[in-house]
Amino acid sequence: MSIPLSWYLFLAAALFCTGLYGALSRRNAIAILLGVELMLNAVNVNLIAFWRYLDLRPNDPAPMNGQAFAVIVFAVAAAEVAVGLALILSVYRRRKTVAADEVNLLKW
Amino acid sequence: MMNWLLWILPLPPLLAFMLILLVTHRSHAWSHGLATGAAALSWLGSMVLFIRALMIEHLGQHPLESNINWLPSGTSWLQIGVSLDPLSAVTLFFVAWTVLAIFIYSIGYHNFGQPRGDHDQPGLPPHGATVTDADGHRRIVPSVEPMYARFFAFISLFAFGMYLLVVSNNLLTLFIGWEIMGLCSYLLIGFWYGKPSARDAAIKAFITTRVGDMFLLLGMAWLYTVSGSLSFRVIFSAENLRALATTATPVFGLSAAGLIGLLCFLGTAGKSAQWPLHVWLPDAMEGPTPVSAMIHAATMVSAGVYLALRMFPLLSLDSRALTVVAFVGAFTALFAATIALAQNDIKRVLAYSTISQLGYMVAAVGIGAYVAAAFHLVTHAFFKALLFLGAGSVIHGMEHGALHSGEHVDVQDMFQMGGLRQRMPVTFWTFLIGGLALSGFPLITAGFWSKDEILAEAYAHGHYAVFLTLAAAAFLTAFYTMRQITLTFLGQPRTQAAAHAHETPRTMTVPLLTLAFFAITAGWVGIPEHFPLLGGLLPNWFHEFVASTSSEASAEAPFHWTPLLISLGVALGGLWLGWLVYRKVGAPAQDKLQIPVLKNRWYCDTLYSILFVRPSTWLAEHFVSRFLDQGILDGILHGVARLSLVLGHALRNYVDAPIINGLIGDGTGATVKASGSALRRMQSGRVQSYMTASLGMLFIVAVLYLGLRRLF
Numbered sequence: 171m172s173i174p175l176s177w178y179l180f181l182a183a184a185l186f187c188t189g190l191y192g193a194l195s196r197r198n199a200i201a202i203l204l205g206v207e208l209m210l211n212a213v214n215v216n217l218i219a220f221w222r223y224l225d226l227r228p229n230d231p232a233p234m235n236g237q238a239f240a241v242i243v244f245a246v247a248a249a250e251v252a253v254g255l256a257l258i259l260s261v262y263r264r265r266k267t268v269a270a271d272e273v274n275l276l277k278w
Numbered sequence: 279m280m281n282w283l284l285w286i287l288p289l290p291p292l293l294a295f296m297l298i299l300l301v302t303h304r305s306h307a308w309s310h311g312l313a314t315g316a317a318a319l320s321w322l323g324s325m326v327l328f329i330r331a332l333m334i335e336h337l338g339q340h341p342l343e344s345n346i347n348w349l350p351s352g353t354s355w356l357q358i359g360v361s362l363d364p365l366s367a368v369t370l371f372f373v374a375w376t377v378l379a380i381f382i383y384s385i386g387y388h389n390f391g392q393p394r395g396d397h398d399q400p401g402l403p404p405h406g407a408t409v410t411d412a413d414g415h416r417r418i419v420p421s422v423e424p425m426y427a428r429f430f431a432f433i434s435l436f437a438f439g440m441y442l443l444v445v446s447n448n449l450l451t452l453f454i455g456w457e458i459m460g461l462c463s464y465l466l467i468g469f470w471y472g473k474p475s476a477r478d479a480a481i482k483a484f485i486t487t488r489v490g491d492m493f494l495l496l497g498m499a500w501l502y503t504v505s506g507s508l509s510f511r512v513i514f515s516a517e518n519l520r521a522l523a524t525t526a527t528p529v530f531g532l533s534a535a536g537l538i539g540l541l542c543f544l545g546t547a548g549k550s551a552q553w554p555l556h557v558w559l560p561d562a563m564e565g566p567t568p569v570s571a572m573i574h575a576a577t578m579v580s581a582g583v584y585l586a587l588r589m590f591p592l593l594s595l596d597s598r599a600l601t602v603v604a605f606v607g608a609f610t611a612l613f614a615a616t617i618a619l620a621q622n623d624i625k626r627v628l629a630y631s632t633i634s635q636l637g638y639m640v641a642a643v644g645i646g647a648y649v650a651a652a653f654h655l656v657t658h659a660f661f662k663a664l665l666f667l668g669a670g671s672v673i674h675g676m677e678h679g680a681l682h683s684g685e686h687v688d689v690q691d692m693f694q695m696g697g698l699r700q701r702m703p704v705t706f707w708t709f710l711i712g713g714l715a716l717s718g719f720p721l722i723t724a725g726f727w728s729k730d731e732i733l734a735e736a737y738a739h740g741h742y743a744v745f746l747t748l749a750a751a752a753f754l755t756a757f758y759t760m761r762q763i764t765l766t767f768l769g770q771p772r773t774q775a776a777a778h779a780h781e782t783p784r785t786m787t788v789p790l791l792t793l794a795f796f797a798i799t800a801g802w803v804g805i806p807e808h809f810p811l812l813g814g815l816l817p818n819w820f821h822e823f824v825a826s827t828s829s830e831a832s833a834e835a836p837f838h839w840t841p842l843l844i845s846l847g848v849a850l851g852g853l854w855l856g857w858l859v860y861r862k863v864g865a866p867a868q869d870k871l872q873i874p875v876l877k878n879r880w881y882c883d884t885l886y887s888i889l890f891v892r893p894s895t896w897l898a899e900h901f902v903s904r905f906l907d908q909g910i911l912d913g914i915l916h917g918v919a920r921l922s923l924v925l926g927h928a929l930r931n932y933v934d935a936p937i938i939n940g941l942i943g944d945g946t947g948a949t950v951k952a953s954g955s956a957l958r959r960m961q962s963g964r965v966q967s968y969m970t971a972s973l974g975m976l977f978i979v980a981v982l983y984l985g986l987r988r989l990f
Contacts, residue, residue, distance in 0.1 A: 190973070194966055202966070270965050277963025 178219035186212035197269045199258045203251065210247045214240045280330055281344035284360040287323045288441035288455075290316035291434040298431040309427035310385050313434045317381040320441055324374035331367035338364050338826025343447055343511070357509055361447030365652060365827040368820070369444050369584055372659040375796060376576040377437050379789035383667050384433065384568040386785030387674060388423035395421030401472035403566075406681045418681045420674075423566075429469065433572065436462035440577045443584070449498050449508040452585070456494075456549065459578045460487050466569040467562045479561035486558040490548015494585075497541030504534065514591045523595040536596025542589045543603055550582025550636040553610040557883055559633055563625040567670030570625055575632050576663035583639045583655050590648050604644025608747040610637030613880065615754035619761070620876035622866060623690045624669045627762050631716060632662055634751055638732055641744055647735035647835075652824050654732055657724035657800045661715035664793035668709035671786050672766060675702050675779035683774035692762060693866055697771040701779040706767045708790040713763050715797045717756035718849040721812070724801030730845045731806065731835075738835035749844050756852025764860040772864055808837035 189208025196202055221236020262268050294316035302308035331337055345359030362370075393407040398421055407421035423429060439458030446452040468480030502508055504525075505518045512518060525534035532540070546552065551559035562574045573579075586593070586603070593599050611634045618630035635658050642651035675698065676689035687694045699706045715725035729752060736745040771777035781787070804820035805812055863869050878884065960971075 194970055194973070273965075274963035277961050 175219060175223045178215060182212045182215040182219065185209075185215065197271055199261070199268045199270050199273070200255075202270055203254045203258070206254075207247055207251065210243055214243050217243070280327065280342050280362070281360070283323050283327060284342065284344065284362055284445050287320055287327070287360075287445055288438050290319040291437035291441065295431050295434040295438065298427055298434065303427040303431070306390060306422065306426045309430045310381075310390065313430035314378070314381045314385070316434060317378045317437055320437065321374040321378040324370045324441075327362055328367050328371045328374075331362055331364065332823075336826070337362075337367070337823075341366075341447075345447070345509070354506070356450070357448065357507070358451050359447045359509065360445040361510070362445070363827050364823045365584075365587060366444050368652065368656055368824060369580075370441075372580075372656045372796075372800075373440055373444055373577055376659055376663045376793070377440065377572065379792050380568050380572040380576070380663065380667065381430075381433065381437075383571075383670070383786050383789040384429065384566075386783040387566065387568050387670055388426055388429060389420045390422060390426070390785070392420050392422045395424070398424045399472070400424045401470060403470050403473075406677075418684075420678060420681060425469070429466075429566065432462055432465050432469070433568070436466070436573060436578070440581065443581055447510055449501065449510075449513075452588075453494070453498060456545075456581060456585075457491065459573070459581065460484065460491065460549075463487070463562070463573050463578055466573060467565040469565055469569065473564065475561075476564040479558075479564040483558040483562050486555055487548040490545045490555050493541045494545025494548075497538045497545070500534075500538050500541070504538075510588065519591060519595060522592065530598070532598060533596050535592045536599035539589050539593035539596065539599050540602060543586060543593065543599075543606075546582040546586040546589075546640065547606065548582070549585070550579045550640065551633045552582075552606055552637060552640055553613055554882075556610060556614065556633050557879075557886060560621075560626050560629040560879070563623070563629050567625065567666060567673060570629070571663045571666030571670065574629065575666045576659040579632060579636055580655055580659055583636060583643070583651065586640060586643045587648065587652055587655070590643060593643070594646060600644050600646065602644070604641050604741065604744050607637045607639070607641030607644050608744045608751075610634065611641060611751040612747050612754070613637075615751045615758065617876055617879045618758045619754060619871045620869075620873065622692055624672060624692050624695075624762065624766060625666070625690055627692075627758060628662070628665050628669055631665075631755060631758070634755060635662065635716070638729065638748060638751070641748060642732045642735065645736050645739055645741045645744055647732055647739075649821050649825050650728065650731040650735050653804045653820055654728035656820075657715065657728040657797070660793055660800050661712045661723075661725055661797040664708060664712035664790065664797050665716060667786070667790055667793065668705055668712055671702065671705040671782045671790065672698060672709070672779075674782050674786065675705065676775050678780040679773075679775035679778035682778040682780075685773060685775050687773050687775045689775065692765040693864070694773045695766045695771075695776045695779075696769045696773075696864070697767070698776060698779055699767040701771075701776070702767075702781045704781060704787045704790060708787075708794040709767065710763060711794045711797050713759045714853075715801075717759045717853055718752060718845060719853070720846050720849060722798060724797055724799070726845075726849065727801035727804050730842065731804065733841045733845050734806070734838065735835045737838055737841040745841070749848055752845065753848035753852045756849045757856040760853045760856025761860045764857055765863070768857075769861060769864075806835075806837060810837075 186209050189205045189210075189212060192205030192208060193202050194205075196205065217236050217239045221233070224233065224236075226232075258268055261273055265273065267273070291313070294312040297312055298309045302312060331342070334340075334342070341361045341363035343359060343361040345357045347355035348358045349356040389404060393409055395404045395407045398404045398407075402424075404421040404423055406418045408416055408418055410416050436459055439455040439462060441455075442458070443452050443455030446455060464480050464484040467483050468476050470476045471480075498508060501513060504522060505513050507513065519535065522535035522538065523533050527534055527537045529537055544555075548555045559574055559579070563570050565574075593603060614630045614633035614637060618627050618634065621627045621630060635654070639651045639654050639658070642648075642654060672695070673689050676687075676695065679701075680687055680689055711723070715723035718726040718729040720726050733745060733748060733752070736742075736748060771779075802816055804818060805816055806821075807818050859870075866872055875881070962968075
């Protein structure tokens with residue numbers, strides 16, 4: 171236990187900010203999707219780190235919830251990527267572009 | 279048994295009135311059947327009672343009488359009742375006969391059985407109907423009265439009022455009958471309400487008689503407070519009369535008896551059309567002729583004199599009251615006779631002669647000739663009803679002639695007639711009998727005996743002024759009666775209508791003959807005992823019978839040649855002069871007596887118009903209507919309305935429109951719309967902008983959350 175929890179948290183925060191910046195700033199829809207994946211994985215890092223540093227009392231059964239959350243997030247992220255990429259492909263076929271700011275039909 | 283008959287005597291006409299109005303008003307035959315049937319029943323009852331009354335000895339002292347308690351008044355009861363004494367018995371006799379005769383006459387007068395008119399409408403006299411006979415000729419014939427059933431309903435109600443008045447033994451029911459007759463008079467004068475003149479005449483009659491009735495009511499109220507009863511028996515009891523005679527009043531030094539008597543006499547003046555309340559009767563001739571005959575000649579106007587006779591015990595207590603009555607009567611007799619000289623309408627002449635003859639009776643009451651007044655009341659009812667029915671028959675015949683010849687003549691104008699003697703013989707002879715009775719043609723006619731008795735009484739009791747006035751009136755009466763007969767029946771027809779006039783149907787001539795019979799014979803029951811040659815052949819039954827009604831009635835006046843000769847002179851002289859003057863007169867222009875003062879009836883109507891009608895109209899028009907009603911009342915209402923209007927405007931312009939509508943109603947919508955258009959810019963459709971905004975909001979929320987947690 172030489173590495174303190176805060177290090178993991180700093181790492182996850184950095185990873186999240188990188189993903190957030192990518193999601194907000196890139197025009198390419200695939201790149202936005204990549205940013206989102208980074209943010210999800212930053213959350214996963216947080217979940218695992220908090221699970222690992224849980225302060226357990228004696229005789230408590232060993233919990234699995236942190237790992238279970240992380241697995242669910244993977245599954246959701248995979249599904250999201252599958253749907254997202256399918257959407258992007260569909261948009262590309264219709265409009266010959268994957269730039270997010272050009273796909274703006276849904277507005278006032 | 280007799281009392282029972284007395285009670286129900288007035289009821290058949292009342293029942294007929296109700297049944298006609300409610301049930302049979304669509305059927306002419308049923309309506310007149312009910313009315314004449316009821317009149318016949320009452321006639322039968324009257325005859326039974328009359329004969330019965332003849333058989334009772336000392337009926338005057340002990341009249342048939344029956345009372346019931348009617349209204350509780352504190353500790354006592356207001357009693358009403360019926361009685362039969364000699365005066366009411368003879369009144370009943372002539373009322374029953376004239377009413378029945380006139381009911382039957384009305385059937386013919388209103389053209390029963392004739393077709394409905396081409397253009398007739400309710401409220402106007404029938405104008406005639408066009409019929410096509412078997413040969414295909416089109417003729418115009420008289421048409422049936424459009425409101426036939428209504429006429430019979432009204433005269434039935436009238437007959438109820440008259441019978442009620444006669445059988446009453448108290449002033450209360452007498453007054454009820456009196457007012458019912460007043461109402462019927464109004465309704466029947468205005469029977470042809472489509473004519474403005476008939477409407478005016480009806481209102482004039484009603485209001486003028488109402489003036490008299492008001493005083494009568496005052497007299498009754500006073501009498502009730504003094505004697506505690508309205509029954510004649512109580513009022514005329516010796517102690518009550520003594521008390522009334524000795525009570526002084528502040529008015530002209532009259533005793534209470536005299537003043538009450540005069541108040542009641544004012545009721546008489548209204549009802550019997552005595553000066554100064556005489557103005558309504560001539561105008562009342564606007565009604566159908568049977569109405570003029572029954573109401574305005576035979577019965578209702580007689581009711582006024584009947585009341586004066588009833589009130590005679592009171593009046594006779596005060597000589598000054600009697601003098602007033604005698605003066606009014608004598609003056610009216612002469613005054614009305616002068617006006618009759620210049621009238622050209624056949625019915626108006628008779629109307630003025632009625633006023634004049636009623637003046638005779640009133641003067642007779644005034645000089646204390648109680649029996650003579652009652653006698654003249656009876657004979658006058660017969661011959662005046664006869665004259666009116668005769669005039670109606672003449673008018674009817676003239677209408678027939680006018681329809682035949684197609685002329686537009688005034689069928690009541692005597693100058694349009696002439697020579698009707700050949701065309702209408704029955705009408706002529708009966709009218710002649712009536713006219714001679716009215717003029718007092720000696721010996722054979724009833725009018726002679728009764729008029730002579732009044733003159734004789736006036737002379738015998740030293741009322742020479744009254745005597746001379748009445749003698750002058752008698753002369754004028756004979757004169758204008760002969761003028762009327764000459765203009766109407768003698769000579770040659772002056773118009774085509776008169777030349778084609780036609781004798782009237784039997785329903786009209788039979789009543790004429792009946793009444794003509796009485797116009798002659800009714801006088802024979804009262805021939806004075808000491809009359810030369812004839813006196814004593816027949817007992818003076820009338821005097822003995824009626825004089826017993828009232829202890830105040832005097833004995834028969836002693837015989838004098840002077841009044842008899844004067845009476846004969848004026849009657850025959852007037853008749854002869856009337857024929858002499860008018861046998862050659864053919865147009866109003868040739869008539870020397872058509873002078874303005876008589877044509878305008880001594881300007882009485884003009885005077886009343888200036889004194890009463892115009893001030894009332896002015897008051898109604900300018901003060902009540904314009905000032906009170908339109909100015910003040912309407913002003914207040916308009917003010918309230920204007921205030922409400924201003925308030926409403928203010929509320930609308932300053933509250934409703936800006937605040938409720940502008941701010942709350944439209945404002946909400948406008949705000950939502952404006953903020954919507956402003957805010958929709960946020961919806962850019964760019965995913966990344968949304969995300970950035972979410973991030974920003976997250977920051978703000980976080981900062982706020984953390985900051986607020988620090989604060990609290």
